[in-house]
Amino acid sequence: MASAQINVPPKAQRGDVIEIKTLMSHIMETGYRHTASGEVVPRDIITSFICRFNGAEIFRADLFPAVAANPFITFFATATESGKFEFEWIGDQGFSETASASITVE
Amino acid sequence: MRFASAIAVTLLIAGAAFAAEIPQADRRSGYDFMKPETKAMQDEDTANPGMLWVLDGEAFWKRKANAAGKSCADCHGDARASMKGVAARYPAFDKATGRPINLEQRINSCRSNHQQATPLPFESRELLALTAFVARQSQGAKIEAGADPQLAPFVEKGRELYLRRQGQLNLGCTNCHDDNWDKRLAGSAITQGHPTGYPLYRLEWQSLGSLQRRLRACITGVRAQAYDYGAPELVELELYLMSRARGMKMEAPAVRP
Numbered sequence: 254m255a256s257a258q259i260n261v262p263p264k265a266q267r268g269d270v271i272e273i274k275t276l277m278s279h280i281m282e283t284g285y286r287h288t289a290s291g292e293v294v295p296r297d298i299i300t301s302f303i304c305r306f307n308g309a310e311i312f313r314a315d316l317f318p319a320v321a322a323n324p325f326i327t328f329f330a331t332a333t334e335s336g337k338f339e340f341e342w343i344g345d346q347g348f349s350e351t352a353s354a355s356i357t358v359e
Numbered sequence: 360m361r362f363a364s365a366i367a368v369t370l371l372i373a374g375a376a377f378a379a380e381i382p383q384a385d386r387r388s389g390y391d392f393m394k395p396e397t398k399a400m401q402d403e404d405t406a407n408p409g410m411l412w413v414l415d416g417e418a419f420w421k422r423k424a425n426a427a428g429k430s431c432a433d434c435h436g437d438a439r440a441s442m443k444g445v446a447a448r449y450p451a452f453d454k455a456t457g458r459p460i461n462l463e464q465r466i467n468s469c470r471s472n473h474q475q476a477t478p479l480p481f482e483s484r485e486l487l488a489l490t491a492f493v494a495r496q497s498q499g500a501k502i503e504a505g506a507d508p509q510l511a512p513f514v515e516k517g518r519e520l521y522l523r524r525q526g527q528l529n530l531g532c533t534n535c536h537d538d539n540w541d542k543r544l545a546g547s548a549i550t551q552g553h554p555t556g557y558p559l560y561r562l563e564w565q566s567l568g569s570l571q572r573r574l575r576a577c578i579t580g581v582r583a584q585a586y587d588y589g590a591p592e593l594v595e596l597e598l599y600l601m602s603r604a605r606g607m608k609m610e611a612p613a614v615r616p
Contacts, residue, residue: 256414260405274403278411281565322565323408325400 259340261354265332273304273312274327277342277350283318299344302326307336316344332358381537381551388555388607389615392548397562401614409491409560409612412484412567416492419485424476431489434473438496446494447502447609450598452509459513459598462490463569464589481588487567491558494611502555502609505602517599520592526583532596547616553604554597556613567612570597 260274277299284296296318304312312328335358342350390398400406420431420438435441450459453468460468466489467478479486505514521532535544536552543549557570564572571593575585586593 256411258405258410258414260403274405276405276408276411278408278415321562323411325406325408 257340257342257350257352259338259352259354261338261356263355264357264359267332267334267358269332270329271332271356272327272329273338274325275302275304275340275352276323276325277302278323279342279344279348281320281322281324285318295346297345297348299324299342299348301343303341303343304328305339305341306330307334332356334358381540383606386553386604386607387540387551388553388610389550390556390610390613392550393614393616397614397616401556401610407560407612407614409558409567409614412488412491412558412560413495413612415484416488416490416495419489420492424470424474428474428476431469431474438492442493442496444497444500444503446497446611447500448504448506450504450510450594450601452507458591459510459594461571461594461597462493463571464594466490466493482569482572487558487569490569491567491612494558494609497609498611500609502601502604502607505598505605510598510602513595514599514602516592517595517597517602520596521599526578526581528581530581532577552600553607554600555604555607556610556615558611559613559615561615563616570600 256278258274258276260272262271265271279299280297281299282294282297284293284298286294288294298318298320299316301316302312302314302324303310311330314326316324335356338354338356340352340354342348390401393401400408404410417438423430423433432438446462449465450461451465452458453460453465455468463481463486466486470476470478479489524531524534532552535549540549540551554570554573557573558567560567561573571588574593574596575588578585
């Protein structure tokens with residue numbers, strides 16, 4: 254049950270600095286914990302987050318153990334043209350999720 | 360002179376007895392005790408991790424509970440209309456059992472009686488998500504729980520538990536949440552204990568959790584044996600806390616540190 258929350262302003266003036274906020278549902282198991290019987294709980298984290306705008310990569314983050322569950326990643330971008338932001342989260346155990354948001358630049 | 364000091368002593372005793380109750384005008388939600396950053400996280404839906412459960416809950420609401428069964432939406436329709444203000448009235452009196460039941464128990468009773476499905480375990484992702492989705496529809500509504508006269512004896516039982524000292528530390532809820540709510544405990548704010556935002560996302564838990572999870576953590580904190588999830592005592596305590604917060608605004612899904 255992975256789901257994402259994306260906050261991108263629907264409209265912006267050309268040259269505006271806009272804030273992009275993303276929230277992804279994920280347990281983020283560090284891989285350092287043990288069960289009561291001593292077995293290691295396998296690591297299950299998101300390893301990278303990528304944002305593309307109209308196909309071109311504009312932001313990337315590599316994630317490591319100790320990042321909170323349900324990671325909230327925000328960053329800034331300059332609005333240059335109308336288009337579509339595509340977000341991708343890739344992680345352990347085949348985790349892969351995408352989301353997108355559009356912006357109109359005037 | 361002696362008479363005057365006797366009055367003063369009586370007043371002091373009376374004052375001490377009444378110190379337990381927080382005046383209506385001084386009641387504050389746990390939200391008020393938070394840092395601006397945590398408040399901002401709760402205020403904005405796209406930053407509030409509790410909304411991830413609300414989104415899941417919306418999906419569960421529409422999904423059939425099993426192959427033969429119905430979905431919540433088949434009977435209740437659009438939750439935005441049908442569930443508006445409902446969570447603000449829970450725990451509510453349940454005619455079948457003659458006792459108060461909380462929102463989680465109501466969802467589970469609906470599952471067994473109307474959906475021919477097995478009850479969901481307490482604190483499971485699905486039960487929390489459904490509860491969060493239903494509670495979300497009451498955001499901004501005023502808490503009305505405990506108004507039903509049939510609930511009066513259970514509110515009183517909850518109040519007794521709230522006031523009773525227990526555990527190795529020999530503390531009652533009231534000793535912190537009525538008497539010391541303007542102070543801090545190991546750097547954390549002691550709040551007034553108004554359950555305005557449950558189920559809520561605690562940063563400490565890295566997850567959504569129910570009011571009963573919070574109550575059990577507090578009971579363990581005073582080194583007493585916590586009641587099981589769904590225990591009548593916890594529901595009564597929940598009911599008392601909600602009736603104590605009557606008139607305050609619902610915030611679910613809230614964020615707390």
